[in-house]
Amino acid sequence: MLTYFLCFILFSIGVYCVLRKRNLIKIIIGLGIIEYAGNLFFALIGYRTEGRSPILTQDQAIKNMVDPLPQALVLTAIVIGLAVTALMVAIAIRIYEKYGTFDITKINKLKG
Amino acid sequence: MTVVPFFIIVSLGAAFLISVFGKHYKRSSDYLANSACFILLALSLYTLNLICKTPNHILVYRVGGWIPPIGISMVIDCLTPFMLITVNLVAFLIAIYSINYMERYTDKWKFYTLFMLMLAGMNGIIITGDIFNLFVFLEIAAISSYALVAFGTEAEELEASFKYAVMGSVGSSFILLGIAILYSYTSTLNMADMAKAITQKGPAKILPFVSVLFLMGFGLKAALVPFHAWLPDAHPSAPAPISAMLSGVLIKVLGIYALSRIFFNVFGMSQAVSRIFIILAIASMVVGSILAFGQSDIKRLFAYSSISQIGYIVLGLAIGTPLSIMGGLFHLFNHSIFKSLLFLNSGVIEHSIGTRDLKKMSGILYKMPVTGYTTLIGALSICGIPPLGGFWSKLIIIFACIQANHPVLALIAIFVSILTLAYYFKAVTPALFGREDGQDYKSFRKKASWAMNASMIALATLSIISGLMLVPNLGAGLLKDATSVLANGISYANLVFEALK
Numbered sequence: 001m002l003t004y005f006l007c008f009i010l011f012s013i014g015v016y017c018v019l020r021k022r023n024l025i026k027i028i029i030g031l032g033i034i035e036y037a038g039n040l041f042f043a044l045i046g047y048r049t050e051g052r053s054p055i056l057t058q059d060q061a062i063k064n065m066v067d068p069l070p071q072a073l074v075l076t077a078i079v080i081g082l083a084v085t086a087l088m089v090a091i092a093i094r095i096y097e098k099y100g101t102f103d104i105t106k107i108n109k110l111k112g
Numbered sequence: 113m114t115v116v117p118f119f120i121i122v123s124l125g126a127a128f129l130i131s132v133f134g135k136h137y138k139r140s141s142d143y144l145a146n147s148a149c150f151i152l153l154a155l156s157l158y159t160l161n162l163i164c165k166t167p168n169h170i171l172v173y174r175v176g177g178w179i180p181p182i183g184i185s186m187v188i189d190c191l192t193p194f195m196l197i198t199v200n201l202v203a204f205l206i207a208i209y210s211i212n213y214m215e216r217y218t219d220k221w222k223f224y225t226l227f228m229l230m231l232a233g234m235n236g237i238i239i240t241g242d243i244f245n246l247f248v249f250l251e252i253a254a255i256s257s258y259a260l261v262a263f264g265t266e267a268e269e270l271e272a273s274f275k276y277a278v279m280g281s282v283g284s285s286f287i288l289l290g291i292a293i294l295y296s297y298t299s300t301l302n303m304a305d306m307a308k309a310i311t312q313k314g315p316a317k318i319l320p321f322v323s324v325l326f327l328m329g330f331g332l333k334a335a336l337v338p339f340h341a342w343l344p345d346a347h348p349s350a351p352a353p354i355s356a357m358l359s360g361v362l363i364k365v366l367g368i369y370a371l372s373r374i375f376f377n378v379f380g381m382s383q384a385v386s387r388i389f390i391i392l393a394i395a396s397m398v399v400g401s402i403l404a405f406g407q408s409d410i411k412r413l414f415a416y417s418s419i420s421q422i423g424y425i426v427l428g429l430a431i432g433t434p435l436s437i438m439g440g441l442f443h444l445f446n447h448s449i450f451k452s453l454l455f456l457n458s459g460v461i462e463h464s465i466g467t468r469d470l471k472k473m474s475g476i477l478y479k480m481p482v483t484g485y486t487t488l489i490g491a492l493s494i495c496g497i498p499p500l501g502g503f504w505s506k507l508i509i510i511f512a513c514i515q516a517n518h519p520v521l522a523l524i525a526i527f528v529s530i531l532t533l534a535y536y537f538k539a540v541t542p543a544l545f546g547r548e549d550g551q552d553y554k555s556f557r558k559k560a561s562w563a564m565n566a567s568m569i570a571l572a573t574l575s576i577i578s579g580l581m582l583v584p585n586l587g588a589g590l591l592k593d594a595t596s597v598l599a600n601g602i603s604y605a606n607l608v609f610e611a612l613k
Contacts, residue, residue, distance in 0.1 A: 011289070018282060027278060034285045041289065045296040070295070073244055077288060080251045084281050087255060091262055091274050098267040109268050110275075110345045 003044055011037035024092045024102045028085060035081040039074045046070035115155060115162065116173040116186045119196065119239055122151050123232035127225050134221025141221040142211050145228060149204040152235070156196035160590065163193055169593060172241065172611045180241065180612065181305035187241035187608055190593035191441075195238045195369055198445050199361045201574075202452050203231050205567040206360075209456055210353040212561040213463070217351065223263060230256040230357065234365045241608065243291055243374075244301045250287070250366055254280050254333070257362060261350045272349035276342045283332035283339070290325035293318060304608035307378045311602060323385060326374055327392075334367020336426065337395040340419050344403075347418065348411035348468075352459020355411060359418045360452030364444055368422070372429050377597070377604040381432055389430030394524055396423030401531040405538070409468050410458045413539050414451065417494065420528060421447045427525065428509045429598070436512030438595040443505035446493065446578055450502060453490040453571035457483050460564060470539050474546030482565045484544055486572040491540050493575045495533040501578030 014037055017030025046067035054068035092102070099107050126148030134141035163169055173186040207227070214220045233253025240246050258280065262273035295301060297318050298309035310319070332339040343363070347355050375381055375389075400420030407413040425447065428440025460483045461476060462468050477484035493500035496507075506529055513522035582588055597604065 011285075015282070018278060024274065031278065031281050031285075034282065038285050038288045038292065042292040042295075045292055069301075070292070076244075076248060080248070080255075080284075083255055084251075084258075084277065084284075087258055088274065088277050088281075091258075091270055091277065094262070094265060095267075095270045095274060098270060107271050110271055110349075 004041065007037055007041045007044065010040070013037075022104050024095065024104060024107075027104070028088050028092065031088070032081070032085060035077070035084075039077055039081075042070045042074050042077065114173075115159060116171065116188060116239060117175070118155055119152065119235040120232055122148055122155070123228050123235055127228035127232060130221055130228065131225045134224065141224045145224040146204075146207050146211070148228060149200065149207040149231070152200040152231070153197075153204045156193060156200045159188060159196060160193035163188055163190060164589075168607060168611060170607045170611045172608055180608075181300050181302035184245050185241040185302060185304075185608070186239045187304070188239060189597050189604070189607070190590075191373075191597040192238055194441065194445075194590055194594040195365065196235065198448050199231070199234050199238065199365060202360050202448050203227075203357065205570055206353045206356050206452060206456070209356075209459075209564050209567040211563050213353060213459055213564060214351065216463075217263065223260070223351070226256045226260050226263075227354075227357070229253075230260065230362070234361065237365055237370060241303050242301055243294070243303050243306065243378075246303075246370060246373075247284070247287060247291055250333070250370065251284060253362065253366060254284065257354075257358060260354045261346045261358075263351055263354065264349075269349040272342075272345040276346040279332060279339075279342045283329045285329075286325045286332075287329035290322045290329065293325070294322050297322075303373070303378050304605040307380075307602045307605035308609070310379065311605075319379065320384075323375070323379065326371070327388065330367050330371040330374075331392065332367075334363050334371065334422060334426070335396075335419055336367070336392045336422065337399050337419065338392070340396070340400070343419060344412055344415045347415040347455075348409060352455055352462065355414075355458070356452035356455035359415065359455055360448045363418070363422060364425070364448060368425055368429070368444065372598055376429075376601055378602070380602040386430050386432055389426055390521065393423045393427035393430055394521070396420060396426065397524065397528045398423075401528050401535060404535045405531075407539070408470050410461065410470050410473075410539075410543070411455070411468055413470070413535070414454050414458060417532065417535070418447075418451055420532065421451070421494065423528075424506065424509060424525065427521065428512065431512055431516050431518065431521070432599075433512055433516050434595055434599045435515060436509060437598050438591055439505055439508030439512050441594055441598075442508060442581065442591055443502075445581070446501040446505045446575065449571055449578060450490040450493045450575045453486060453568060453575060454494070456564070456568055456571070457487040457490065460568070461487075470543050473543035475544075477544045482568060486568045487540065488544060489572045489575060491536045495536050496529050499576070499579065501575050501581075504579045504582055 011034060014030050014033030017033060018027050021027055048066050051064050051066035054065040096102060126144050130141045130144050169190050171188040175184040214223050230253050233249045236249030237246055258273055258277040261276055262269050298306045300306055300309060335343040347358050375385060397420050400416050404413055404416035407416060425440045425444050428436045428443060465473060493502040496503040510522045510525050581591060
């Protein structure tokens with residue numbers, strides 16, 4: 001149970017980072033932390049105590065395996081996270097070229 | 113039944129082909145994107161025909177031959193063709209419009225690639241029957257829309273895109289967390305199986321928690337009011353066809369369709385959730401229209417009015433009687449038509465006059481008759497002037513409020529409708545009818561090409577005649593069947609499993 005709570009704390013750290021930090025790069029890192037916390041939580045759901053890797057060989061029974069499905073889903077989620085991070089870093093670089101700063105308080109041409 | 117996966121194959125395939133050929137053969141991207149959109153529209157009409165003929169009105173496609181709940185399934189029920197037609201019709205007309213409009217940007221083929229990817233994501237969300245699959249398609253659509261908002265790579269566009277991307281990915285993370293918790297509770301990802309497991313296990317404390325996560329995630333994609341801050345920046349910053357796509361269909365598919373699918377068909381609508389939806393809807397309606405008052409930028413005005421109209425749709429769905437759901441879905445269709453029309457018009461206006469400031473515009477009706485009159489029709493329809501489509505859907509929602517014993521909600525809906533009329537009147541009338549100006553009339557007319565005019569006229573015609581959808585034997589069957597899918601709630605699971613036998 002403790003691991004789940006630690007996971008949620010990690011998630012909250014990420015949210016805090018996105019909300020409070022003023023640097024674009026730090027915000028992107030915060031999003032990364034949120035994604036990792038989500039992925040970690042997903043992987044933990046599939047974990048079974050004393051479980052072995054979910055590879056089915058001929059002489060072994062399907063017993064005490066960890067759940068392989070969350071692992072497959074986490075792989076997909078990691079790829080999606082990579083795409084988002086790459087896109088956002090690219091946008092951040094372009095913003096730096098236009099505004100000359102990473103500080104979000106100075107990037108305010110829009111009214112919001 | 114084999115037609116189902118083609119919605120994704122055609123759009124993803126077109127995106128791939130455009131990215132391969134578009135760079136070297138200049139016109140190929142136009143032809144490929146437009147023919148792909150046309151095929152998708154034809155396929156959605158064919159699906160509608162197909163679903164009417166099948167018993168039980170449901171089709172389940174097993175991806176890769178795996179039997180659900182083990183494999184991924186694609187489910188076509190009566191709501192699906194309704195959404196598919198809305199999305200692909202708007203996308204087709206926008207693709208025609210983009211042929212000429214996007215000439216002023218470099219690398220048009222990149223635009224079309226991202227456009228088709230976004231369309232693939234939206235079609236995927238609509239037809240999938242698997243909740244993780246829904247998340248993947250949602251991310252495909254969302255990531256391509258982040259890139260499309262920044263397409264012009266000017267300072268404001270990049271800023272808006274960054275804001276949208278940050279908020280969008282936080283929302284997606286909440287959705288993923290919700291899916292993880294739901295998976296640990298039900299041990300399945302198939303939506304029908306999930307609904308079954310939830311009914312068997314009975315109410316649990318975990319469900320409200322998951323509901324909140326989904327409400328926040330999908331609510332952010334739908335731009336309901338506490339989560340709306342990205343929309344007024346992101347939608348106006350994108351190129352006009354993309355603004356039309358985002359406001360017209362993206363927020364509805366990513367937000368409202370996904371929300372209603374999960375809350376109606378998987379969780380089953382409860383009193384508490386419906387009350388929360390009503391509060392969010394009222395907040396969106398009122399806040400959106402009040403904020404729209406102060407806007408002088410034409411695209412920002414339309415963006416704020418989108419927030420307020422989304423409120424109407426959610427209100428209709430949240431009340432939960434068959435009549436109100438029908439009103440909500442009908443307003444969804446109408447709004448996607450006239451809001452994309454208005455954004456396309458704003459593109460032409462910006463293109464010809466060179467500004468988006470409403471105060472600097474005057475006499476558009478005389479300078480550019482087609483743009484002027486279609487804008488007028490779109491604005492009248494969104495305000496709810498009687499013979500046009502918007503009037504009928506708002507009327508149904510208001511009647512449904514009274515019928516369901518919510519007279520206060522009906523009053524608020526009428527009040528917001530008057531507010532809508534007021535801010536459109538205040539902003540758009542001088543721009544359309546105003547006389548005084550010293551600008552050259554003839555140079556304006558040349559700039560809107562026949563393709564752009566054709567798609568705007570088609571959308572305007574649709575928004576005039578969409579009231580005919582309520583006539584029996586014309587479109588009422590489509591609307592009623594789509595309504596029954598949501599009104600029947602969690603019996604969706606039984607239908608899917610029966611179709612699998």
